[in-house]
Amino acid sequence: MVSVNDTAQTRANEATVYHDDPLPGPVKVATEKVTVTYGDKAALHGVSIEIPDRSVTSFIGPSGCGKSTFLRCINRMNDTIETARVAGSVKIDGEEVNARSVDPVVLRARVGMVFQKPNPFPKSIYDNVAYGPRIHGLASGRDELDAIVEESLKKAGLWNEVSDRLGAPGTSLSGGQQQRLVIARAIAVNPEVILMDEPCSALDPIATARIEELIDELRENYCIIIVTHSMAQAARVSQMTAFFHLGHLVEYGPTEAMFTNPHDSRTQDYITGRFG
Numbered sequence: 001m002v003s004v005n006d007t008a009q010t011r012a013n014e015a016t017v018y019h020d021d022p023l024p025g026p027v028k029v030a031t032e033k034v035t036v037t038y039g040d041k042a043a044l045h046g047v048s049i050e051i052p053d054r055s056v057t058s059f060i061g062p063s064g065c066g067k068s069t070f071l072r073c074i075n076r077m078n079d080t081i082e083t084a085r086v087a088g089s090v091k092i093d094g095e096e097v098n099a100r101s102v103d104p105v106v107l108r109a110r111v112g113m114v115f116q117k118p119n120p121f122p123k124s125i126y127d128n129v130a131y132g133p134r135i136h137g138l139a140s141g142r143d144e145l146d147a148i149v150e151e152s153l154k155k156a157g158l159w160n161e162v163s164d165r166l167g168a169p170g171t172s173l174s175g176g177q178q179q180r181l182v183i184a185r186a187i188a189v190n191p192e193v194i195l196m197d198e199p200c201s202a203l204d205p206i207a208t209a210r211i212e213e214l215i216d217e218l219r220e221n222y223c224i225i226i227v228t229h230s231m232a233q234a235a236r237v238s239q240m241t242a243f244f245h246l247g248h249l250v251e252y253g254p255t256e257a258m259f260t261n262p263h264d265s266r267t268q269d270y271i272t273g274r275f276g
């Protein structure tokens with residue numbers, strides 16, 4: 001990997017500038033030279049990164065720079081896009097996720113995903129959370145399933161608000177509650193990594209603050225990766241930040257250093273609002 005001192009060379013090679021600081025946790029997700037094309041259009045160019053466990057990592061960068069495309073490489077959601085071709089390596093705990101032997105359905109339970117717009121199933125609050133444990137056979141009876149549902153809703157900070165109406169439709173909740181329900185649904189299948197693609201962009205400031213608090217609580221137990229357009233949010237919730245530009249990972253380092261001492265002029269221009 002390229003160190004900060006190699007900046008001139010780095011720029012010439014269009015490679016990434018990596019800050020030298022140690023990661024805040026053990027490596028959970030490691031990618032090497034991940035490249036994605038849609039048809040004949042390249043969207044990501046050789047992204048190599050090591051993302052720590054038990055921490056929040058933000059992906060930031062201007063619209064269309066490839067943040068969501070890269071996020072989708074981690075749980076093979078690009079498999080569902082017919083024109084998408086992914087090359088390179090993505091490992092979780094050293095295990096290649098692109099290997100033929102990996103079942104994408106099992107992978108997506110290990111690597112949960114929360115989208116921009118809350119997307120509860122058209123089912124009850126209970127059944128939204130119980131769905132994953134049921135299809136993955138995680139509970140041997142109703143009591144066990146009840147316990148998983150309760151624990152997942154508690155971890156998502158929603159139990160107190162819904163415990164007396166578990167039979168109500170998930171869609172009857174407010175936007176912020178729906179997003180926490182979707183997080184509870186992801187948690188219910190014991191994920192190790194949670195991917196969040198602009199999880200607060202459809203929420204008001206109060207619901208956003210609640211989700212940010214939740215992200216901070218969840219990082220104790222999970223590797224969380226969040227795509228955000230809000231630099232204030234990246235600064236508030238994440239320990240590591242990765243800046244993307246035109247399909248390249250430009251710079252990666254501790255969030256505080258990225259915001260106070262960016263090494264690449266493109267990072268600096270973006271965080272100071274000069275473009276994007």
Ligand SMILES: Nc1ncnc2c1ncn2[C@@H]1O[C@H](COP(=O)(O)OP(=O)(O)OP(=O)(O)O)[C@@H](O)[C@H]1O
Pocket residue numbers: 038043061062063064065066067068069070081083
């Ligand atoms: N399904 C798709 N088919 C074709 N091109 C796509 C597809 N999804 C993304 N792209 C293209 O790939 C590039 C990267 O898009 P991506 O959505 O990953 O960027 P992003 O940084 O997440 O953008 P935003 O911040 O606007 O969500 C863009 O040029 C986009 O048009």
